[in-house]
Amino acid sequence: MAETAVSCERVSVRFTSERGTVTALDNIDLTIPRGSFLTLLGPSGCGKSTLLRVMADLVAPSSGRVSVLGGAPQAARESRQIGFVFQDPALLAWRTVLENVSLPLEVGGGKALPGARSPHELLSLVGLSGWEKAYPHELSGGMRQRVAIARALVSNPRLLLMDEPFGALDEITRDRLNEELLQLWETTGTTIVFVTHSIYEAAFLGQSVLLLAARPGRVREQVPVTLPMPRRLAQRETTEFVSLAGHLRRVLETC
Amino acid sequence: MAEQVTANQVPVGGFAEDAEADARFLAHKRYLAWRRRLLPIGAILLFLLLWWQAVVQFEIKPFIAPSPVAVAKVLVERFDILMTNLLPTAIEAVCGFLLGNFAAIALATVFVYRKTSEEALFPIAVMVNTIPVVAKAPILVLLLGNGMEPKIAIAAIICFFPTLVNMTRGLRDVRPEQLELMRILSATPREVFFRIRVPNALPYLFSALKIAASTAVIGAIVGEWIGSNVGIGALIIQATYNFDSPLLYATIVVGSTFSALFFGVISLAERSMLRWHTAHKD
Numbered sequence: 001m002a003e004t005a006v007s008c009e010r011v012s013v014r015f016t017s018e019r020g021t022v023t024a025l026d027n028i029d030l031t032i033p034r035g036s037f038l039t040l041l042g043p044s045g046c047g048k049s050t051l052l053r054v055m056a057d058l059v060a061p062s063s064g065r066v067s068v069l070g071g072a073p074q075a076a077r078e079s080r081q082i083g084f085v086f087q088d089p090a091l092l093a094w095r096t097v098l099e100n101v102s103l104p105l106e107v108g109g110g111k112a113l114p115g116a117r118s119p120h121e122l123l124s125l126v127g128l129s130g131w132e133k134a135y136p137h138e139l140s141g142g143m144r145q146r147v148a149i150a151r152a153l154v155s156n157p158r159l160l161l162m163d164e165p166f167g168a169l170d171e172i173t174r175d176r177l178n179e180e181l182l183q184l185w186e187t188t189g190t191t192i193v194f195v196t197h198s199i200y201e202a203a204f205l206g207q208s209v210l211l212l213a214a215r216p217g218r219v220r221e222q223v224p225v226t227l228p229m230p231r232r233l234a235q236r237e238t239t240e241f242v243s244l245a246g247h248l249r250r251v252l253e254t255c
Numbered sequence: 256m257a258e259q260v261t262a263n264q265v266p267v268g269g270f271a272e273d274a275e276a277d278a279r280f281l282a283h284k285r286y287l288a289w290r291r292r293l294l295p296i297g298a299i300l301l302f303l304l305l306w307w308q309a310v311v312q313f314e315i316k317p318f319i320a321p322s323p324v325a326v327a328k329v330l331v332e333r334f335d336i337l338m339t340n341l342l343p344t345a346i347e348a349v350c351g352f353l354l355g356n357f358a359a360i361a362l363a364t365v366f367v368y369r370k371t372s373e374e375a376l377f378p379i380a381v382m383v384n385t386i387p388v389v390a391k392a393p394i395l396v397l398l399l400g401n402g403m404e405p406k407i408a409i410a411a412i413i414c415f416f417p418t419l420v421n422m423t424r425g426l427r428d429v430r431p432e433q434l435e436l437m438r439i440l441s442a443t444p445r446e447v448f449f450r451i452r453v454p455n456a457l458p459y460l461f462s463a464l465k466i467a468a469s470t471a472v473i474g475a476i477v478g479e480w481i482g483s484n485v486g487i488g489a490l491i492i493q494a495t496y497n498f499d500s501p502l503l504y505a506t507i508v509v510g511s512t513f514s515a516l517f518f519g520v521i522s523l524a525e526r527s528m529l530r531w532h533t534a535h536k537d
Contacts, residue, residue, distance in 0.1 A: 077438075083439075084435070093532070094529075094532070095531075103440070106450075107442040109441070109442075137531070
């Protein structure tokens with residue numbers, strides 16, 4: 001077994017509000033090997049975004065143990081080993097594309113970032129060379145999300161967490177970005193955890209798909225995806241893919 | 256978020272492959288720009304003509320309403336007196352503007368970081384804001400004497416409220432994802448303030464500053480109504496008591512022109528500082 005990027009042992013997250021306590025995650029056990037691509041799939045309310053936020057040290061678990069890259073999530077975050085891509089690109093409207101991608105190099109209390117990558121190089125990696133001086137409002141939704149991905153990669157993170165990054169995009173753009181993301185994953189070798197509510201996206205991207213059930217959020221099943229890499233969109237028409245997607249859909253119906 | 260692909264790399268009309276279409280597009284754009292400038296000028300000229308004809312045709316007495324020609328004559332002949340009186344008003348308005356806005360920005364920053372202070376102080380700010388300017392003026396004259404100080408204070412108080420409300424909102428209404436992003440990047444609170452909150456608040460701030468630019472001048476003028484013998488406000492009172500309506504109108508023209516120039520300066524500053532924002536609206 002390869003080294004572990006993320007491990008969760010009996011992790012629970014409970015939110016307390018005026019209307020009572022909601023259990024977002026209930027006893028999650030999970031191991032993600034380094035360099036792998038895991039997709040989290042589940043109905044809304046299953047806590048998949050919360051699980052991602054626990055790994056990113058944005059949400060503290062109520063109980064259980066989380067280890068990220070061999071230490072506490074906080075240590076991984078503070079040593080800038082985590083990249084995060086939100087559903088909303090969360091670009092700063094007052095900064096140009098290049099300035100947005102450079103943001104991670106400017107903040108963090110002035111600590112040097114060993115192994116940081118060049119923003120120019122990353123922009124060409126996501127296919128946005130020539131757009132350095134444009135402002136976010138001049139870009140299409142797909143282009144904005146590419147900028148967000150470049151920004152997440154600039155600190156050269158060993159763990160890339162993606163929270164429904166293509167959820168607000170049209171299907172054509174989403175398909176293209178899916179293919180590009182797999183190429184990016186192969187060139188960077190980073191571990192990717194990708195949250196989605198699309199069965200096809202989960203099956204196409206992941207080396208394995210973690211199915212979560214809702215209320216309370218818990219692991220339903222982890223399904224390995226045996227489709228060979230590099231994957232092409234046409235592979236979604238193979239019998240293997242279709243039966244896999246069918247299986248995921250049937251499990252989801254019971255979640 | 257709206258899907259929009261803009262041909263930002265193409266500096267001309269956008270029809271890169273069709274020179275004729277491009278020329279026609281640009282020509283129409285120029286026409287629209289001129290139209291936008293000339294229409295209000297035409298309307299003003301028409302209004303002046305109507306006013307002048309009304310005074311002549313209905314033989315309106317000069318002390319009731321002067322003809323625009325008489326006002327123009329005063330503007331030229333007594334230009335030095337008008338300017339000597341504009342100077343103190345301008346100083347009071349600009350000082351009050353700076354003071355009031357600076358205080359409002361500082362308090363808004365405190366409000367954002369200390370919710371308790373907002374709960375305690377905001378109702379007081381609302382109360383003060385409900386007092387009419389004409390009522391604030393005598394109170395401040397009694398407190399601060401007869402010099403420029405009470406006028407500056409009135410101008411500052413008038414500017415204060417809109418900036419406080421807008422700035423608090425601008426500093427606070429930051430997208431949650433941007434704050435989460437800054438946490439992922441382990442940004443310090445100082446970095447979050449200067450790189451996220453302040454730039455986010457600038458469009459809100461400039462909306463308030465544009466209101467403040469004209470209201471500060473009004474505040475200074477109203478302040479001069481009480482116990483003052485220089486300034487645009489004093490000149491208005493003086494001209495009214497003397498039934499010198501051409502001077503009254505000329506004074507108002509000078510005061511309004513200064514207000515408009517002040518507003519223009521703030522708008523220019525906004526354009527240069529918020530290129531990303533103003534371009535967005537075009």
